Structure formats: C-alpha cells, structure tokens
C-alpha cells in the first residue's frame with residue numbers, strides 16, 4: 001500500500017505510515033516520547049484517501065462477539081449512517097481511514113473492523129500486534145456478549161503490545177426494552193480491569209464520535225506529550241464531555 005494514499009477497505013497486514021505536515025519532525029516526536037509503534041514519518045506530508053493531510057496515524061481495532069455492532073459503529077463514525085435491516089456478519093477483517101482534528105493536529109485513524117465469529121479468530125490475532133488501540137464492544141441486550149468480555153481481555157493481553165489503549169463499549173444503548181446489561185455493570189467490569197468505559201449506540205449515534213475522539217486524543221497525547229505536560233486522563237475526558245452534553249451526545 002502506498003504511503004501517501006491510504007487505500008479504502010483494502011486488506012493488508014501493513015499499516016500506512018504518517019508524516020508531519022507542519023514542521024514537526026520524527027526526531028522531535030521521538031524526543032517527546034513517541035512509542036516505537038506510533039506511525040510517524042518525517043520526510044514529507046502524508047495525505048489520506050480523502051485528500052486530507054495528516055500529521056500522525058494510528059491503528060485502531062474493533063473487537064468483540066459477533067453481532068455486537070462493530071461494523072455498524074464504524075459505518076456510523078465514518079459515514080454518519082446506520083446499517084439497519086438484515087445482519088451481514090463480517091468475514092475476516094477490513095479497514096477504513098478517517099482523519100480527525102485533535103488539538104491542532106491532523107490524526108488519521110486506520111480503523112480495523114474484525115469478524116466476531118470464532119472461526120476468524122486466528123486471522124484477527126495476527127493483526128493485534130501492531131494495534132495502537134482496541135475498542136472492545138459488547139451488546140447491552142446480550143448477556144453472553146458481556147460475559148465474554150473477560151475472555152476478550154485475556155486474549156487482548158496475550159496478543160497486543162503492552163501499551164495498547166483499550167476501551168470498553170456497551171453498544172446498542174438506544175434499546176430500552178431489550179436491555180439486559182445495566183450501565184453500572186459495564187462500569188464495574190471496566191474498573192476491575194482498569195480500562196475506560198462508555199455506552200454507545202451505532203443506531204442513534206450516541207457517543208460514537210466521542211469514543212473515537214477520546215482514543216485519538218489519548219494516542220496523540222502519548223506520542224506528542226511535552227515533558228511537563230500532564231498525562232491525558234481518558235475516562236475523565238469522556239465523563240466531562242458526557243456531562244457537558246447532558247449525558248447524551250451523538
């Protein structure tokens with residue numbers, strides 16, 4: 001895959017590289033503590049498939065049981081639409097790119113949508129290693145998908161790099177009648193594993209943009225943090241943003 005043009009939806013085991021477009025050098029970023037996995041390259045500006053320049057790119061993976069809404073969450077974030085109708089399970093793995101403005105930087109997220117079905121597990125494991133962040137989803141209407149989160153976290157721990165950012169998402173929060181997992185249960189489990197948490201809805205758009213923005217901010221801060229800059233607090237940021245939006249933002 002070309003470094004300059006990020007292909008859309010093309011399967012590849014390599015992530016695209018990013019480079020500063022505004023005078024920030026890799027040397028400077030390394031001095032600022034850029035992890036080796038951050039996709040930062042200095043020589044020339046990079047451009048995404050939408051024609052936008054970006055400073056730095058990160059690989060984010062969507063994981064969780066089949067049917068929890070990973071593909072719908074990605075489509076909602078990328079295209080602002082909801083895939084209603086019959087459920088088409090993802091086969092293998094696929095990705096989409098999105099460039100976001102984070103604190104005056106252009107951050108490109110390469111978002112990998114994985115198949116939740118067990119038979120594809122060995123394929124997706126191969127992609128875990130160079131992931132910078134994982135959004136781990138369960139379905140608030142499906143108790144089994146919630147119970148399986150512990151196993152997912154064990155798997156993540158086994159296959160990802162140590163400093164990977166993991167965020168737990170309770171999706172389909174728009175459902176009221178069918179809900180079987182309380183928000184408090186999600187919060188408790190996330191606390192137990194020390195990961196940030198929020199509920200989302202790919203259907204209504206609730207917190208979808210916020211989930212990706214929070215992860216992009218965390219990754220950008222980790223990579224470009226000034227030595228005297230305080231650590232970015234992901235859960236605090238999320239809680240504050242939800243309070244500002246009166247709990248329900250889309």
Ligand SMILES: Nc1nc2c(ncn2[C@@H]2O[C@H](COP(=O)(O)OP(=O)(O)OP(=O)(O)O)[C@@H](O)[C@H]2O)c(=O)[nH]1
Nearest residue numbers: 066067068069070071072089090116172201202203
């Ligand atoms: N009510 C509601 N339904 C949703 C939401 N997100 C997804 N769905 C529905 O849930 C079903 C599964 O969604 P997908 O996004 O395809 O699930 P997935 O996690 O990608 O599943 P796999 O590809 O098999 O791993 C579809 O019928 C969606 O319409 C949501 O936020 N609310």
Ligand SMILES: [Mg+2]
Nearest residue numbers: 070071089090
């Ligand atoms: Mg899918």
